[in-house]
Structures are given as structure tokens and as C-alpha cells.
Amino acid sequence: MRLLSVIANALALFSSVSAFSNPPLYQDLADVDLRRINDTYYLSTSTMHFSPGAPILRSFDLVNWQYIGHSVPQLAQFGTGYTLPPGQNAYITGVWASWLIFVPAQNKWFWGGCTNFFQTHIFSSSGPDPTSTWTQISVINQCYYDSGAFIDDDGTVYVSFKDLGQNTFGIAQMSADMTTPVKTQVVINLPSNMTSMEGTRPYKINGTYYIFTSFPDSGGEYVFRASSIFSTSWVLKVFLNGVTPLPPLVGSIGQGALVQTQNGDYYWMGFSWSYPNGRIPVLLPITCDGWPVPTLSSNGQLAASYPNTLTPHPLTNNLTGVDTFAGNSLGVQWEWNHDPDTTNFTVNNGLTLRTATLTNDWYAARNTLTRRQLGPISTATIRMNFSAMKAGDRAGLGLFRDVSAYIGVWRTGNTFTVNMVNNITMNFSWVTTNTGAMAASAAVTGSTIWLRVISDSTPAVDSATFWYSTDGRSFKQLGPSFSTDTNFQYFEGQRFAIFNFAATSLGGSVQIPDFELAAGAYTGVAFGA
Template sequence: MSLTGRECSRRRALTTTAGLIAATALTGAAPSAHAAAKAPDTAGAAAAAFTNPVIWQDFADIDIIRVDDTYYCSASTMHYSPGAPVLRSYDLVNWEFAGHSVPVLDFGAKYDLNGGRGYVRGIWASSLNYRPSYRTFYWLGQIDFAKTYLYAAPAAQGPWNRHAVIDTAYYDAGLLIDDDDTLYVAHGNTTISVAQLSPDATTEVRNEVVFTTPASIGVLEGSRFYKINGNYYIFVTRPANGQYILRSTTGPFGPYEMRQLLLDLPGPIPGGGVPHQGGLVRTQNGDWYYMAFVDAYPGGRMPALAPITWSPDGWPTVQLFDGAWGTSYPVPNLPPPPRQVTPLTGPVTDTFTSPGLAPRWEWNHNPDNTKWSTGNGLRLQTATVTDDLYAARNTLTHRIQGPASTATVILDHQGMRDGDRAGLALLRDSSAWIGIKRDGTAKRLVVTSDLTMDSNWNTTSTGREVVSTSIHGNRIWLRATADIRPGTGREGHFSYSTDGTNFALLGAAFVLKNDWQFFMGYRFALFHHATRALGGSVHIRRFELATP
């Protein structure tokens, strides 16, 4: 977006003025003392700015790195599969999907919705890094508080394969690859430890407590581990309103001193939370940036970007506007990208003509791969007999684009069988959907609301039908609109069309739940499950995501 001359002057002044608070970063070579102290160089980009959140979609627990001239970040996905998405950018502002580090959640039957469920388990805060000596990307994360898994790939888009399983669960891990190629992992909750891995990154060599959080602070977690100018930094979160940094001048095992970086800092999303639990990165020009996430339910946790400066004594500072994280900053001064990325945000159209799914799609738990296909639209066969959407396999999800967006699907329902349910949902621990019910030979278009789970993620209600109407033919357009801005207007609406042009609302507004305990935000979800017997199928001919 363009700025007025006065606003541009204010932005330029900001980049040379120390902020009030702090954070830290590295991937790539350590900067010189001069580079570490200087403010981001935005002179070449003073006429342009980016707006926070830099991605108004649900990507939390961010780890961010640079490999040569390309930036990558990872995020948590909990029970969604494939897990641990990897995003790619050339300018820190415009991002695209590269792939997923965890191709399938093969950590037990519950991730298949087989005899259990993995809601709010799976891929928690984890770490992404690149090992130049091996020309290999690593993803590292603990699963179910039991073991740590390490995946490796020659490129960010994969193929990713399991490299090792370590018996220690490195909670909220941050992976550091030191100058001498030694691998270290900072991890823990309140008690922060550092582990050293074997040279082949398959076993633990050493694991020691390096810091115990003072009781006056409470909880620290979400480690990110850096080496900068010979010093070791562990960047940690006080959930969900603060950031602290631990620094050792003597080695990775400490001792560490602590400084508060930010606390109760106003964020860039009205009604949202404090930017926290992200990572820092140094650009090829020597500038530094911090990408954190902002709690902004019901949509989830949204990435926000801010420049960083460093003091001569080796502590970083977030650049602020009027004591707050900026809603806008000058774009980073970086070389022109080698190509335009495939936009992560904005309008999306998918006709499912490729042999697989684009990485923007993630299943609710692992799918039954024998019950779906693409190439001629998305074909969903029933994979589960249940009256509970939360227990149904092969529910396919797409992140909602904020602050509000609309999903429209063309559903061919000719192949549905007696007892089948198919449609488009707003999916979270309190859900609603619009779709087709077939009972006997009759089909009805319905809106079902109040599907709920309890705090243990067990289903407490399979929903209630709030409105229905008769339908004719075998094709229908279903639409869901979601306003995911925090506050009182967080509503979803359902509508339908028989011609793809004229849409009619069906049912009242559905109020989106805005507490944080489910962690993941609402998603659009495509589903088809049986309540009586398997064998039915539907075709989704087109998916469109539109933004106002």
C-alpha cells in the first residue's frame, strides 16, 4: 500500500529510533558488531509498507530461517495432516506454501481416528533449521510428551523423511546448528534445558538444565536457539503476553542471564493479543526482523512482522510505534525476488484437477487414502460410519483468510447413499455446517449447528438441525462466510444456490467461539460421512475462497 509523505517520514524516523522492548535472531552467518547494532536499512523501500498481520491466517509457534536469499518458516498444526507446514518467501512479506515437514501423523491409531482421537495433540511448537554441511533441512518436534522426532529433506518442499526418533521429549524445542556443525536443542517449560545431539543427529549426547525461571515471572517456554557474535541466546515466551531472552557468553550450556524483551505489548490486530512466540532472522543485507504470532480468535494465531535493532552491548530491541507493535512498517530492503510467489492470502480457486492436493489443504487427522481422489474434481467416498463429524475421517480443511472471507463449493451429490451427510463446515470445537442429508431416497439441504466438544476433546453434541429445505437435481452450490476478527461480530453465515449466481441465506448467524484452549482457529471443512453404511460418494467440482 502507499503512504502519504508525512506518514513515510514518520516510518523512516522510526527505523533510526530505538524502540522500548526487545527480541533476538539468527539463521545464517553471525553479523559483525557493526551490522548487529545498526537499524534495518529501509531507505530503498521508504515509499512502500506492509501491513500486519503479515499473514492473516492461522500459523502459530513460528520458527523462521534464511537459506541464501530465501526465507522459510514453520508452524504448528496439532491434529491436522500433513503436519508442520513450511512456508517460503523472498521478501519476508509475501509467503507461499513450500510443503509439509511431517507427511503423515504416524504416531499412533488416534491420529487415524481409530479407537481414539488426536485433537490438540500432534504437531506442537517445533523447530526448523538448515544444515549447510549436509545441504539438508531438519524439522524437530516432540509428540505426545513421549519422544522427539526429527525429519530431514534436501529441499523445503521435500521429500521429507523420518530421520530419527529420540527417547527424550524436547518440549517446545529450538534447534541450533553451531559454527562447528554441532547440533543443540533448547527445550522445556519453566526449567529450560539444552541437549547436544550426535553428529548424525540420531541420538542424545548430553542434556543439562541451563536455566530455572524465577517464580515472579511464572512460565517460560517456546525456545528458539541462536548463536550471534559468539554468544548463545535462547528466545523464550511467557505465554501469552511476554518474551524474554537468555544469553550465555561462555557456551551453549551457560550460565545464562535473562532480560525481559516485551510484556503486555499492544498488538496490531484490534481486540487481539500480544505478539509473542516467534523467531528472528537476519536478512542478506544485515537487517534483523522478528516474526511472532498474535492470538486473534476465533481465527487462530496470526503472524506479524517487525524490525529489530541491536544495542552495542548485545541485546535486541523491537521497533515500536507509540509503544505498540506497528500495524505497518516499511517493506524490508531486499533484492528483487527471482519470481513471484503463489499468494498465500487472497482469492483461491481449486478445481482439483491435479493428481494430488495442494499444500494449502490439510485433513482433520490422517485420511483413509483409499477413499478420496483428485483429477476430475475432489471425490470423497464415505470412510466412516458415524453420526459425529468430529469422529469422521476424510474431512478436508482450509484455513480461513482474515479478517473475513467466503468459501464456495460446487457439490455433486448424486452418489450419496441412505444415511450419508456431506457439505461445508465451519470447523472447530464448536462447529456448524451446511449440506445435504440423504435419508432413504429423499435429500434435504440443511444447516446443522451446535456441534461441540468438551475440554478433553470428546464430543458433547453431534449438533442440531436448525433449518432445512427441499432440493432438486444433483448439483448445488454451498457457501460459508466467516468474520474472524476478534470481538462481538465474529459470525458465520451459510447460503446456497442452484445456479451458481443467485444465493439465498439459510439459517441464522452462527457465533464463532473465541476462546483459545483448542489452539487452532476455525477452518472451512469439506466432508462426507455415512451414518448407516459405507459406499456413497460425492464430487466437489470447485472450491473458491473470496475476500472482501
């Protein structure tokens, strides 16, 4: 039965049919930038405070994707809060809408983005492979907010951005080595009733310049057009307005990127605001004859499916499945909540988490390791050895957002219990308002436990259940269903999270031999049982 489930999930994720359905990738991947090099496509996305930042995904058909790396290896260079020191955090700051581009003259990839409304940071790969080592090469003391980049015919790179203080769009011409702007100019004064426009993406098509931009007030996407990049006479036109996706996606569509295939076709990928799962990518073909025009259904909405114009190319799946933490480094699917304390975890054919923070506040605890949900319903399961926990330690698996809950083992003296804790909350100043309430508890013996979270983010459900097992075969639900929050202010979607923190003293640890992420509500036997 287990093999059949795995096969079914794989077929659902990587179907080689003649059409693709939206969303092509049901994970929280917002503010996408898309690039094509020969027949390979690359996607970059926002990650806010999660580390490493700016993941890179690869595809050969724009539908099947896999994680291959990150452009921002750590976040500490953005400020002290990114390491979660006592009394500080960096929630929802960090890697916002940004750009990823390959510059042939440099034979390298570059990433750029504004952090903390203050500075623009630029990173580069060490070579033409985007999985090579990335390092920061420049800091520009101006915020190129929600910026985009493109290469003109002569090889010059231009960056478009919003000046938040002036409500204008600007263009920066970059130096050949991508470290400094050599010319910066305001090109667009935003209309007085549309000053919230953001998320610029510049392109040149058939000699004409375009800047795509999102207008969140109306849930729309617009395009500016001009005959030269530094023109001050850009013309504005609607690209999408009031276009909605089909359920289970629920929100408006905007803030995307354009790419041309090797066959000459154009596609635009934006995202749908579909919390608590997050901002989910949608893909649609467009035509471009003077103005880009989206291909919509007969009723003017996002179609249920579109014909493939590229040969389907399934990839090795690292979105779901079992991770046994093989080798001595984490897979590229994982991101920490803030920069981790590298002295307090090891990967060696299994993950060991030592307590890194003395706190009773999960939001203040370092070394919480996260994975994006696979929507709209997915199941995460871990096996955990808890024999090395110290008194006061709390370790387990949860759903992490500004309204959170978890199932975990607590050690009190020499007694171990498995507890479901819910209603862990932050306010919109990202200050913890509730460290959680014990909703249910059960005694456990031995040294190994399986913990499971089933998250259902379909509309009108938006809830999760928490389960445990002492043999990996028979699971018991612990506590009530947890109602997940659908507000947008936290921006990042809900994630599965593995944690271990100390309420009394440091020095304890847990060992995680494996983690499993399955599409749908999986209630069967756990890996390693």
C-alpha cells in the same frame, strides 16, 4: 465484476508499496520458526492433529508467502489416535512448537518436535530442496518440549527445550547426522514466578548466545543471554511485555523467531492470539546491540506499518483463489483432520470423497479436508455433485473447531435436503458433547449444489453465515448467523472444512469439482456457474 474482485483481492494481498502492514500473513500460523537460505526465507508452524503436519512456506521479502510443502507427511507414527479409530482421537496433540533447520554438512533439511508430552521425533528431507520427500529418521525417548535449534560456527547443531517436569530449560547437542543427542544439560532453572515460560528459540549473534522464550502468563516475550551455550549463568531480560497489535487483531504477542536478512537487518516474527481466526503472525524489525530490542511505535505498541528493507516480491497466490483439484494430488494448502483414509478419496481434476466413517459425529469422521481462513473476513464456496450419496449420508462445507457448524446435503431415503447444522461441540477433554442441532432445512433437486460459508472474525462480530445455490449465481442464506467461539484451549484456529460421512451405511460419495477461497465477504457468482 468477478475479474475486478479477483484483482482487488490480489492487490490487497500482495501490495508492492514501500512499507508493510501487520499482519503480513492473516492466517492461523502459530509458533513460527524462520530460516533464510541465501535470499529465500522459509517458515514452519504448528499444526497439532492436522495432517500432513508442519507446513513449510516460502518468501523472498518476509511479507509475501506461499505454501510449498510439509515436513511431517503423516501423523500415525505418533500414536493410534491420529487415524481417528472408533473411540479415539488426537485433538490438540501432534505437531506443537517445533523447529526447522538446514544443515549444510548433511545437505538436508531437518524438523524436530515433541509429541504427546513423551517423545521427540526428527524428520529429514531427502535433499537440499525442502519440497523433497520427508521421512522420519529418529525418535528420542525424551520430550524436547517447545524446542528450537541453531547451528554454531563449527557446524554443530544445538536444540533448546523445556523440561516440563523440572521447569528447566535444557540444551541438547546433536550428532552430526541429527539422529541422537551426544550431550544434554540443564542450563536454566526458571524463576519460581515464571515457570510457564515456553517456546524456546536459540541464536548466536556476534559471539553471544540468546534464547528467546514466551511467558504466556503476562503475554510477553523474554530473552536469556550467555557467553557460552552450556552456561549456567544466563541473564534474563524483557523483549516484549504488554505489547498489543492494532485491530482487528486482538490478543497479546509472543512465541516467535528471529531471522537476519541478506542485508544484515534483523526481524522477529511472533503471533497474536486472535481467535477464532487463530494465532496470527506479526512481523517487526529489531536492533541487536548486546540485547535484541524491538522497534515499536511511539506509544510502545506494535506499529501499524514498517518500512520495507527488502524489495517486495509478490508470489503466485495459493492462499486464495479457485482450486479445481487439477492433477492427481492435493495442493499443499490443504490439511486433513487427522490422517486420512487414502482408499476413500481421489483427486483427478476434481475431488471425490467417499464415506470413510459410519457415525453421526462430525468430530469422529475421517477424511474431513480443511483450509485455513484468511482473516479477518473470508468466504469459502464449493460446488458439489451429490447424486452418488447413499441414504444416511451427510456431505458439505463447514467451519471446523471445537464449536462448529456446517451447511450440507443429507440424503434420507430418496429425499435430498440442504441443512444448516450448528452447535456441534467438544469439551476440553476433546469428547463430543453435542453432535449438532438442525437450525434450518430446505428441499433440493437435481444433482449439483453450491455451498458457501462467509466467516467474519472481526472483534465484536465473530460470526458466520451459511448459503446455498442451485445455479451458482443466486445464493440464499440458510439458517441464522452462527456465533463462533473465541476460547483458546483448542489452540488451532477455525478452518473451512469439506466433509462426507455416513450415518447409515458406507459406500456413498460426493464429487467436488472446485473450491474457492476469497478475501472478504464475497456474495457474487461462484466459479463454475
